[in-house]
Amino acid sequence: QKEVEQNSGPLSVPEGAIASLNCTYSDRGSQSFFWYRQYSGKSPELIMFIYSNGDKEDGRFTAQLNKASQYVSLLIRDSQPSDSATYLCAVPPRGGSYIPTFGRGTSLIVHP
Amino acid sequence: DADVTQTPRNRITKTGKRIMLECSQTKGHDRMYWYRQDPGLGLRLIYYSFDVKDINKGEISDGYSVSRQAQAKFSLSLESAIPNQTALYFCATSDLGRSDEQFFGPGTRLTVL
Numbered sequence: 416q417k418e419v420e421q422n423s424g425p426l427s428v429p430e431g432a433i434a435s436l437n438c439t440y441s442d443r444g445s446q447s448f449f450w451y452r453q454y455s456g457k458s459p460e461l462i463m464f465i466y467s468n469g470d471k472e473d474g475r476f477t478a479q480l481n482k483a484s485q486y487v488s489l490l491i492r493d494s495q496p497s498d499s500a501t502y503l504c505a506v507p508p509r510g511g512s513y514i515p516t517f518g519r520g521t522s523l524i525v526h527p
Numbered sequence: 528d529a530d531v532t533q534t535p536r537n538r539i540t541k542t543g544k545r546i547m548l549e550c551s552q553t554k555g556h557d558r559m560y561w562y563r564q565d566p567g568l569g570l571r572l573i574y575y576s577f578d579v580k581d582i583n584k585g586e587i588s589d590g591y592s593v594s595r596q597a598q599a600k601f602s603l604s605l606e607s608a609i610p611n612q613t614a615l616y617f618c619a620t621s622d623l624g625r626s627d628e629q630f631f632g633p634g635t636r637l638t639v640l
Contacts, residue, residue, distance in 0.1 A: 442607065447627075448627075451629075456615075456634075456636075457633070457634070458617055458631035458632060458633055458634050459570075459617075459629070459631050460631070461628050461629075464628070503569070503570070505539065505629070507627035508627060513575075513583075514560070514572055514575055514585070514601065515621075515627065515629060517569055517570045518569065519568065519569030520569055521569070
């Protein structure tokens with residue numbers, strides 16, 4: 416059974432700081448990963464997709480993948496109160512599985 | 528705009544009632560999913576369908592049933608609602624062969640009294 420683990424938080428950071436969100440996964444064969452953002456009461460939306468070791472940057476967001484250690488991180492630079500949300504890590508289907516695996520999410524609070 | 532829509536957006540019902548949640552999509556995706564979300568438990572998969580003739584149970588299918596009426600429509604039914612089915616329900620679609628990104632509908636907040 417594939418597992419995706421996230422600290423539920425909340426992670427509280429001041430405005431302008433770097434927020435670091437972490438995710439570990441059990442399936443060593445996983446090749447790609449998603450980060451979704453979910454505002455309270457709203458649906459998740461994809462913000463980052465990473466499939467190779469190293470960093471992927473998109474604006475203020477950087478995803479970091481370390482396959483040897485089986486973790487993937489999301490860094491948010493210059494955090495804003497509007498970044499306050501729950502961030503879900505997910506692994507797409509692979510092998511004999513046809514469904515994605517979601518972590519339970521980390522709640523981020525950015526305070527002014 | 529290509530989209531995933533859900534009806535109703537909010538529903539309050541009583542124990543024992545039958546209720547149907549509907550999902551429609553204009554993305555042209557074959558794969559459709561129903562999830563429920565409870566505080567602290569994350570997204571849990573109820574049912575999924577890869578085409579009109581393919582229906583599969585997820586991890587928490589007991590008490591639920593689904594119907595895939597067309598490629599674009601996937602309905603979730605609670606035959607006899609109970610209070611612990613109170614949750615936020617999401618429909619999602621994906622297109623295998625691209626990134627497997629899940630596209631979520633806006634959600635249905637269901638309360639069973």
